[in-house]
Amino acid sequence: MKKLDKLLVKTFIGPFVATFFVTLFVLVMQFLWKYIDDLVGKGLDTPVIIELITYTSANLVSLALPLAVLLSSIMTFGNLGESFELVALKSSGISLLRFMRPLLLVCTTIAVLAFLFNNYAMPVANLRAKSLLYDITNSKPAFNIKAGVFYTDIPDYTIKVASKEKDNKTIHQVMIYDHSAGGQDKLILAEKGTMLLSEDKRFLYFVLEKGWRYEERGARAATIPGDMIRLGFREYKKAFDLSSFAFSRLDMGLFASNQQMLNVRQLDKAIDSLAIQEKMFTRTVNAYVTTRYPFYKWQDTGWLATAPPLTVKHFKDIIPEKSQRYVTERTEQNIRDAISNLEGPSREFADKHNTLLLHKVEWQRKFTLAFSCIVMFLIGAPLGSIIRKGGLGTPLIFAVIFFVIFNIFFMVGEKMARKDVMATWSGMWLSNIVLIPIAVFLIVKALNDSQLFNKDYYNKIFRTIKQFVQNLNIKKKTAGI
Secondary structure (H helix, E strand, O other): OOHHHHHHHHHHHHHHHHHHHHHHHHHHHHHHHHOHHHHOOOOOOHHHHHHHHHHHHHHHHHHHHHHHHHHHHHHHHHHHHHOOHHHHHHHOOOOHHHHHHHHHHHHHHHHHHHHHHHHHHHHHHHHHHHHHHHHHHOOOOOOOOOOOOOEOOOOOEEEEEEEEOOOOOEEEEEEEEEOOOOOOOOEEEEEEEEEEEOOOOOEEEEEEEEEEEEEEEOOOOOOOOOEEEEEEEEEEEEEEEOHHHOOOOOOHHHOOOOHHHOOHHHHHHHHHHHHHHHHHHHHHHHHHHHHHOOOOOOOOOOHHHHOOOOOOOOHHHHOOHHHHHHHHHHHHHHHHHHHHHHHHHHHHHHHHHHHHHHHHHHHHHHHHHHHHHHHHHHHHHHHHHHHOOOOOHHHHHHHHHHHHHHHHHHHHHHHHHHOOOOOHHHHHOHHHHHHHHHHHHHHHHHHOOOOOOOHHHHHHHHHHHHHHHHHHHHHHHHHHO
16 A cells, blocks of 8 residues: 555544544434433433443444545545645646545445444344333333322322422322222322332332221122221321333344344345245135136127127116115125125235335345445545535535435335335435436546536636626617617
């Protein structure tokens, strides 16, 4: 490797690392903002939150890499152009493609590593992140009784307090209704109480003062009313089990069959199995449909021209009036049965086919996101040499524009592939297919030292057009005189 190659690689690595972590941070913040309602108020421990952010960050690496490559390549070549180093290199006989070559090798290495990460690390991260997020979103909020609001999150109990003091423990005008099967304390009313939490946070104790306990003994469904018992107390201690509020983890094996949790080899096996199942199901349904609902193909339709004219305008004209209702009802029932018999297999086939498409989409995703790193570099390098602006301002604007274009076509292509509007390979590669011609166009313009983004160049063209229009108007006025 020559000194020029080392210089370019060193110039590229610094911005790439910085922009990668900044981009990853922005994507993680977007994820947290999306699920903020599911995370707040659950009483999650710090290790659980750190674990979720770690696995989510690993899941977002595949999106952060292309944007980081694009932004860092624009910054690198923009800095070289702003400091006239590109001019010096070109004047010494070195072409743009020559000093793009070392960074192209670096980006190719990044793409290969991105594929390996997508194939081996991301399925594990997806599995752990999805299972953890499912456990969090399905867990109950942390225990929090609000004044004047009926609290029903504790199973079989409804609690209401009129007011709470600033210590968040002392409560007033307490009402506890027990509607559990076989419960003894049906209704408890107290003027004052204190909430105490056990050391292991599994039980909540209400120490109540000056109240009454109401209980109706007897079966609830009995026709004979039971006895109503009222007991007064000066102090009464009621315990509530808070085990349902504890954060629990499900078995991750429940999510392991999802297509996002599989690598390329596992996806190949799953796709082959799903394709075989789809073919077997198709043959079975075809055999069932053709035997029960035959559709005959007319070999010759010319008989219609020679057929005698119909004298009956409606089928009811050939059915006796007393049998019309019976025939109509039987016909409608047969049609409903046919629709019901055909809709079931149709939905089942659609589910099987959609599952197959999802696996194919995930297989293509592992390659297309890795290859996009190379495409982004082929856009960023010539773009930076054309705009000749370093720093973070101008490169960031162009990087966001092209990344938005990439992301829009990527999402549209993926959606069309999922809906079977496009083939899975063309849908998942749509964003790269759209951006590759743009990259070629920018490389050609950069090789020819194009003034594509030079404001003075466009101002000069505008002044030339303006002067031409003014001269044309002067000639018209002179001719009119």
